[in-house]
Amino acid sequence: MSKRIITGVLILVQIVLILSCSTPPKEVRVITDRTESHLTPLMEYYTKKTGTKINAVFVEKGLLPRLEARPQEADIVITSTINLLETARSKDLLQAFTSSRLKQKLPASFRDPENYYFTTSYRARAIYYSKDRVKAEELSTYEDLTSPKWKGRVCIRSGYHEYNLCLFSQMAATMGFEKTRSFVEGLHANLALPPKDNDRAQVRAIYEGKCDVAIVNSYYMGIMLSTEDQRDWGLSAKVFFPNQNDGGTYILQSGAALTKATENKKEAEKFLEFLVDDYAQQYMGNTLYEYPINDKLPLSDVNKSLGDEQKEVVDGKFKIHFVPLKEIEKYRPEIIKVLDEINFDNK
Amino acid sequence: MKKTVYGFIILLIFLLPVLYIVYEALSSSFSLPFLNIPCSILVSLLSNTLLVSIIGIFFAFITGLGCAVAVVYYEFPGRSFFEAALCLPLAFPPYIVAAVYKEMTHQYYQFGAGIENIWGAGLIFGFTLYPYFYLLLKTTFQNQSVIYIETGKSLGLHYRQRLFKIIFPMAKPAMFLGLLLVIMEIISDYGTVQILGVRTITAGIYDTWFSMFNQHLAAQLSLVAYVIPLLFLFIWTLFSRNASFYNPPNRWTPVKKNTLAAGQAILSVCLLSIPLLAGFIIPFSILVSWAIEKLKITNTAFLFSNLFNTVILAFIVTLASIIISMFLHYLKRNSRPHSFIHAVCWIICAQYAVPGIVIGIALLFLTSAFYTFPGTRWLVSSIFLIVFACIIRYLCFSFFSIESGMKRISSRLDELTRILRKKSIYRIMHIHLPLLKPSIMIGCIFTFIIVAKELTMSLVLQPFHYSSLSLRIFSYTRIGMIKNSALFAIVLVLLSIYPVFSLSRWFNVQESIS
Numbered sequence: 111m112s113k114r115i116i117t118g119v120l121i122l123v124q125i126v127l128i129l130s131c132s133t134p135p136k137e138v139r140v141i142t143d144r145t146e147s148h149l150t151p152l153m154e155y156y157t158k159k160t161g162t163k164i165n166a167v168f169v170e171k172g173l174l175p176r177l178e179a180r181p182q183e184a185d186i187v188i189t190s191t192i193n194l195l196e197t198a199r200s201k202d203l204l205q206a207f208t209s210s211r212l213k214q215k216l217p218a219s220f221r222d223p224e225n226y227y228f229t230t231s232y233r234a235r236a237i238y239y240s241k242d243r244v245k246a247e248e249l250s251t252y253e254d255l256t257s258p259k260w261k262g263r264v265c266i267r268s269g270y271h272e273y274n275l276c277l278f279s280q281m282a283a284t285m286g287f288e289k290t291r292s293f294v295e296g297l298h299a300n301l302a303l304p305p306k307d308n309d310r311a312q313v314r315a316i317y318e319g320k321c322d323v324a325i326v327n328s329y330y331m332g333i334m335l336s337t338e339d340q341r342d343w344g345l346s347a348k349v350f351f352p353n354q355n356d357g358g359t360y361i362l363q364s365g366a367a368l369t370k371a372t373e374n375k376k377e378a379e380k381f382l383e384f385l386v387d388d389y390a391q392q393y394m395g396n397t398l399y400e401y402p403i404n405d406k407l408p409l410s411d412v413n414k415s416l417g418d419e420q421k422e423v424v425d426g427k428f429k430i431h432f433v434p435l436k437e438i439e440k441y442r443p444e445i446i447k448v449l450d451e452i453n454f455d456n457k
Numbered sequence: 458m459k460k461t462v463y464g465f466i467i468l469l470i471f472l473l474p475v476l477y478i479v480y481e482a483l484s485s486s487f488s489l490p491f492l493n494i495p496c497s498i499l500v501s502l503l504s505n506t507l508l509v510s511i512i513g514i515f516f517a518f519i520t521g522l523g524c525a526v527a528v529v530y531y532e533f534p535g536r537s538f539f540e541a542a543l544c545l546p547l548a549f550p551p552y553i554v555a556a557v558y559k560e561m562t563h564q565y566y567q568f569g570a571g572i573e574n575i576w577g578a579g580l581i582f583g584f585t586l587y588p589y590f591y592l593l594l595k596t597t598f599q600n601q602s603v604i605y606i607e608t609g610k611s612l613g614l615h616y617r618q619r620l621f622k623i624i625f626p627m628a629k630p631a632m633f634l635g636l637l638l639v640i641m642e643i644i645s646d647y648g649t650v651q652i653l654g655v656r657t658i659t660a661g662i663y664d665t666w667f668s669m670f671n672q673h674l675a676a677q678l679s680l681v682a683y684v685i686p687l688l689f690l691f692i693w694t695l696f697s698r699n700a701s702f703y704n705p706p707n708r709w710t711p712v713k714k715n716t717l718a719a720g721q722a723i724l725s726v727c728l729l730s731i732p733l734l735a736g737f738i739i740p741f742s743i744l745v746s747w748a749i750e751k752l753k754i755t756n757t758a759f760l761f762s763n764l765f766n767t768v769i770l771a772f773i774v775t776l777a778s779i780i781i782s783m784f785l786h787y788l789k790r791n792s793r794p795h796s797f798i799h800a801v802c803w804i805i806c807a808q809y810a811v812p813g814i815v816i817g818i819a820l821l822f823l824t825s826a827f828y829t830f831p832g833t834r835w836l837v838s839s840i841f842l843i844v845f846a847c848i849i850r851y852l853c854f855s856f857f858s859i860e861s862g863m864k865r866i867s868s869r870l871d872e873l874t875r876i877l878r879k880k881s882i883y884r885i886m887h888i889h890l891p892l893l894k895p896s897i898m899i900g901c902i903f904t905f906i907i908v909a910k911e912l913t914m915s916l917v918l919q920p921f922h923y924s925s926l927s928l929r930i931f932s933y934t935r936i937g938m939i940k941n942s943a944l945f946a947i948v949l950v951l952l953s954i955y956p957v958f959s960l961s962r963w964f965n966v967q968e969s970i971s
Contacts, residue, residue: 139921146932167921170935172667175818176917179825183838183921197670270664306573306654310937314563339940446669453497455656 137163138374138381141184143173144364148398149188155393156384162377177203182371185378188230188385191272192365193279195227196439205370209379215386219432220363220403227367230385231400234328234359234428235277236416237350240316244323246419251353252281252360255323256296264300265312265321269454270446273309273327273362276438278445280360283437290441291448298452305455310334310343317346327362332399332412351429354422358431364400460788464801467785471805471849474819475683478811481676498661503681506657509578509650510643516583517639518632520732521590526620527729529598532714533722539729540595541961544588546736548953550910551585552648553930553946556939557740559652578655582643584736589642590635596964597631598624599712633693634857638809641686645812647913648931658682659812659913666818679815686810741950747943755944759924764948767925770840770915771908774847778855778904779897781848785856786863787885790871806853816846817917838920846914851907855900862896862967863889895967902960906953926952 142149146168153164167184169176174194177187181203189195198204199222206225207213213225220229237249248259255264266274282290302321312324313334324347334344351359366385372378384390391402396410409426417423449455527533528540546554555572558581562571571577601624609619643657650657658678666675717725748755785802792798808816820842827833836842866889874884890897912927919928926949933942 145936165921167919167923168932169919170916170932171663172818172917174670175666175672176821179821180828180837182828182834268664270668272668275668304654308935308937314937318563337938340937443669450498453501456501 137165138186138377139184140164140166140186140188140381141169141173141177142166142188143169143171143194144188144190151397152385152390152393155389156381160380160384162381164381174198174201177369181369182373184369185372185374186366186381187369188364188366190362190364191276192227192229192363193276193435193438193442194272195365195367196222196435198367199226200439203370204367205372205375207368207379207382209383211383212379212386215383215404217403222435227365228382228386229363229403230366231391231394231398231402232361232363233400234349234351234361234430235273235325236328236359237323237352238313238316238326238331238347239323239350241346241348246348246350249323249350249352251356252277252325253293254352255325256293256300260300260323262300262302263322264297265302265315265324266297266305267307267309267312268305269294269298269449274325275442275445276362277325277360278448279438279441280431280433282441282445283433284357284431287441287444290445294445294448294454295452298454310340313347314340314343317343328401328413328416329399331416332410335412348419349416351417351420351423353431354420354429358429360431360433361401363435364394460792461797463784464788464798467781468801468804471808471852473823474816474849475808475811477819477823478676478679478683478815481672482680484673499681502656502658502661502678505575505655506644506682506685508575509582509655509657510640512576512579513582513586513643514636514639516580517587518590518635520583520587521635522594522632524587524591524729524732525594525598527725529595529712530714531725532716533725535726539726539733541958542733542737543591543729544957544960545733545954546585547588547906547960548950548957549585549737549740550648550912550927550949551581551642551646552652552912552934553744553939553949554585554736554740555581555649555652556934557743560939561743573654575655578650578653581649581653582639582646584732586639586642587732587736589638590632592960592964593631593635594628597628599964601627601712603712629697633697637686637689637693640689641810644682644685644810645814645913647812647814647916648934652934659814662812662814675818679812682812682815683810687807690807741947744943744946744950747940748947751940751943755941757944759929760945760948763924763926763929763945764952766840766923767909767927767949767952770843770847770911770925771905773840773844774851774908775855775901775904777844777848778852779859779900781852782855782859782900783885783897786859787881790863790868791881802856806856808849809851809853811850813846813850813911813913814917816850817914820846821917840920840923842918842920843911843915846918847908847911850914851904854903854907855897858896858900858903859893860896862893866892895963898963899960899967902956902963906956909949909952 140153146166149166149168153166157163173187173189174197177184177198178201187195187198187204195204204226207228208225212228213221216228220232222228237252237255239246239249254260268274269278278290278294281293303315309326309330310333312321312326313330315321316324328349328351331344331347331349334340353359366382368375368378368382386403388404388407391404391407394400395402395407395413399410399412401409401413414426416426417428418426422429524539524543528536528543555578558572558577572580605623605627606619609623614622645659646657647659647663650660658681662675662678662682665671665678785798785805788798789802824837824842827837870888871884874888910927912931915925915928916931924932926945929945930939930942930949933939933945939946
């Protein structure tokens with residue numbers, strides 16, 4: 111009896127082993143922290159066009175620890191904050207891409223000098239202000255949000271969220287750590303509500319009159335205006351690109367990279383090439399309301415109208431403050447320490 | 458000897474996540490742990506966690522106790538309906554209730570404080586978790602021997618004195634078990650507190666691990682989260698060391714119910730409706746109205762595959778948990794009290810205190826070696842890992858359910874089979890299983906509904922191209938579009954409604970058998 115069971119189990123194990131060894135990867139595996147509904151249409155289009163299946167896992171948080179635990183799990187990493195890719199590279203999880211088409215298509219400012227990762231699209235970390243209660247002339251820079259006139263009027267999501275860590279780190283790389291510390295402290299002092307929820311909820315708070323200005327990503331305006339339930343929130347606010355006379359507005363970049371352990375580099379690179387093609391770039395511009403890396407492509411109508419009360423912004427084109435990605439990641443630990451010290455999320 | 462080996466192997470498997478966390482927590486430095494957590498952060502995380510827990514437990518306890526007393530000791534119109542229906546909030550994952558109420562307060566009460574604070578979180582937990590207290594207390598009250606109450610009567614105790622001097626003190630173990638379950642649910646919760654913006658210790662673990670990439674600090678925080686419920690357990694054992702809660706089983710008679718006068722009956726129906734409305738009917742009807750509103754734009758393509766994944770996961774975990782629990786009980790029944798096996802069972806059940814996120818991350822790293830070999834890769838790139846994680850965390854539900862049944866089976870029956878020289882498998886199949894049927898059913902139902910609602914571990918361990926109802930709902934909720942996932946939420950709740958309704962029935966069957 112028991113012999114029969116053992117034989118059965120052994121045969122089963124054999125079958126599984128043969129099955130798992132004999133299937134070569136025919137698909138491109140993507141691990142991403144981007145929103146599922148945003149990325150899926152693009153992947154489906156690619157599969158329809160080329161026949162290559164894109165298999166994805168959408169990890170809301172913890173993209174990096176997951177990649178660290180299972181470096182072989184994916185061929186491509188796509189992230190909404192490219193600085194994660196710098197950390198991934200420092201942990202030896204990525205490999206440089208070799209595709210000449212990619213190199214040719216990508217402007218130098220949107221690609222790692224050693225070709226480990228590149229920007230797929232970007233958005234501004236902008237200031238949203240209430241249409242009724244704030245005039246565009248009252249706003250100028252990020253730093254100005256710490257002045258007494260904004261006391262109890264500012265909203266922002268959790269300081270530990272990637273978007274904010276990335277903004278604060280870029281500031282530290284630009285104006286030094288001490289000045290950034292006083293900015294974070296000043297911002298915290300001026301908050302109307304404890305930092306929580308997502309970016310859209312901050313605009314909703316403007317709509318509900320709980321705050322007058324909020325630091326929110328630019329593309330949420332387009333998304334809110336095209337979402338029935340959130341239209342009113344978007345209509346209650348306008349977007350301001352800060353620091354236009356002073357270095358420029360900080361941007362957050364979405365990025366992509368090849369994993370070091372990929373067994374399918376050729377197919378994976380083809381998909382990466384697709385991401386910078388006009389079709390994908392226009393999709394990110396027109397459907398996700400981000401900015402394409404190819405500045406010759408037209409902006410979406412919503413994005414064209416952003417910042418229309420600022421004379422420095424023409425047709426939605428604003429001055430960008432580029433910070434080298436290696437510089438951004440350098441300040442992450444120090445920024446987190448500051449957030450801890452002032453207990454940023456507990457107002 | 459064989460038993461010890463089996464016990465040791467099972468123990469090791471169940472302890473893997475905790476051992477990993479201890480290793481990570483200690484491997485950063487051999488100085489005192491927690492030195493590198495800023496004190497203010499630790500204090501605010503802990504105080505938030507404790508406050509939410511206290512408020513949640515308070516509301517859950519008051520509601521659960523009130524409902525149980527009303528249903529067991531009084532007779533009024535609609536009593537049997539309430540007896541079953543009051544369990545219904547169990548079918549609702551707290552994070553969905555939180556998201557529904559948050560959206561509602563924004564729509565109709567947007568200028569007030571809303572529920573996005575500690576009080577709101579506590580209330581939501583109170584209304585969704587009170588069925589734990591309710592079910593445990595209801596069963597205890599129903600089982601309480603009349604001897605005690607009659608003795609009280611003959612000693613001239615008033616009704617209220619009997620309640621506070623006999624009935625409630627005798628129900629202490631049930632109250633404590635309820636408290637443990639609720640506190641463990643609250644501490645390990647991620648969805649609800651994230652939606653309501655309350656930073657409890659789980660949020661701290663998430664941030665330190667996923668934003669600061671500091672796994673040592675996160676592991677230290679995880680240990681704190683693990684230790685809090687264990688501390689309660691320790692205090693309880695300390696205080697109840699010399700107490701015994703013996704209940705003579707052979708003179709069990711149904712509790713005599715007092716019929717309420719019309720006014721009192723109306724009042725109790727009104728009061729009992731509050732938790733039912735707040736914890737089930739209101740959120741459910743709001744979801745239905747949203748689902749109808751958004752029916753045209755709801756993406757139903759995934760509905761069936763998500764439902765299928767949820768059911769399969771819950772089914773496999775339930776089946777496996779029952780089998781493992783039965784095996785553990787088999788080992789336990791054949792060993793002396795206070796033996797190694799008893800300790801093993803106790804430790805395995807305490808794994809419910811490990812927050813889901815911690816089990817998830819620990820398994821992710823522990824199984825990374827499997828991923829390098831193609832032969833074992835299927836194991837960790839399928840739902841197997843989620844199944845494994847769920848079994849580790851939720852085994853206590855099936856274990857305790859079966860235990861309550863096992864206790865009622867006289868050891869004389871076991872001896873009888875031995876005298877008849879029957880194999881132990883015969884004893885299990887022909888004597889234990891039939892007698893245990895109601896207990897097993899209760900265990901199955903609990904495990905099934907809890908796994909169907911599971912979110913945190915699936916978030917961390919989800920394989921490629923996988924989604925379940927709870928994952929889908931959460932992905933919509935986090936971008937502020939809960940209305941678009943209302944249909945998915947309704948399906949998830951409907952999936953658990955029948956099992957929840959039948960819980961009461963099986964509890965009653967269990968009574969009649971004993």
